[in-house]
Amino acid sequence: MFLTATLPLLLMQQAPAEGIDWDKEFGVEEVDRDPATGEIPVEPYMQSNANAGATPFTGGKMAAHFGGREGIRRIADRFTDLNFADPRIGGIFAGHDEVRFRRTIFEQFCYILNAGCDYTGRNMKSSHAGLGSRKADLNAIVENLQQAMREEKVPFAAQNRFLAKLAPMSGDVIER
Numbered sequence: 001m002f003l004t005a006t007l008p009l010l011l012m013q014q015a016p017a018e019g020i021d022w023d024k025e026f027g028v029e030e031v032d033r034d035p036a037t038g039e040i041p042v043e044p045y046m047q048s049n050a051n052a053g054a055t056p057f058t059g060g061k062m063a064a065h066f067g068g069r070e071g072i073r074r075i076a077d078r079f080t081d082l083n084f085a086d087p088r089i090g091g092i093f094a095g096h097d098e099v100r101f102r103r104t105i106f107e108q109f110c111y112i113l114n115a116g117c118d119y120t121g122r123n124m125k126s127s128h129a130g131l132g133s134r135k136a137d138l139n140a141i142v143e144n145l146q147q148a149m150r151e152e153k154v155p156f157a158a159q160n161r162f163l164a165k166l167a168p169m170s171g172d173v174i175e176r
Contacts, residue, residue, distance in 0.1 A: 039100040045122050052108050052119035053169040057161075063115035065158035066149075072115055075148045076106035082144035089140045092131055112165055124172035133175050 031040050057063075066072050080102045084093045093101070110117030121127060142163065149159045 033099075037099065037103075039103070040097040042100070042122075045126070047120050049111055049119050051121060051123040052111050053124040053172065054112050054165045056112050056114040057165070058114065060114060062158060062161065063110075063113045066109075066113055066115070066154055066162075067152060069110060069115050069117070071152055071154075072110050072113060073106050075145075075152050075154070076109050077102060078148040078151060079145050080105060082147060083141060086140060086144060089137050092133065092137060113162065124169045128173045128175070131175065133173055135170075135174055138170055138174055 033040055063069075063072070066075060080098065084090060084098055104119070104121035107117050107119045107121060111119040145163070146159060149162075154162075
């Protein structure tokens, strides 16, 4: 009944006018990305390895379990892909700079695993402020990280040691 009553109205609607810049009409601002990195510029902040949220492992054994820098990059890239595509948490990532996230998550993992990287991202509290993250969201993120590590064949014990390093950050990530 509803469909038959509204169908004629739908058919009578006019097509939108051509040549109108709808972003301009609705005040959507175009974001200029850095031409070198492809990242969206952010407000200045103090860069420090302390912002990574954990002290690095000692020695090179953990980095080796993760396949060195190349393996850590593959894990970080897969982790990023999983998070942005995950219907449980994709909304948290929507509208965020995937290029910057991909770079800083690699730096964070690489630094903590002691693979010779510095972390240039913001601290955990400020980088997660206003996202409204819940414990369930963090659980989904951890599941995605576990999947990325499994796919890279990181030994289970090494996965657990890494997750134990990351776990204390949950207080700075979970907001509700």
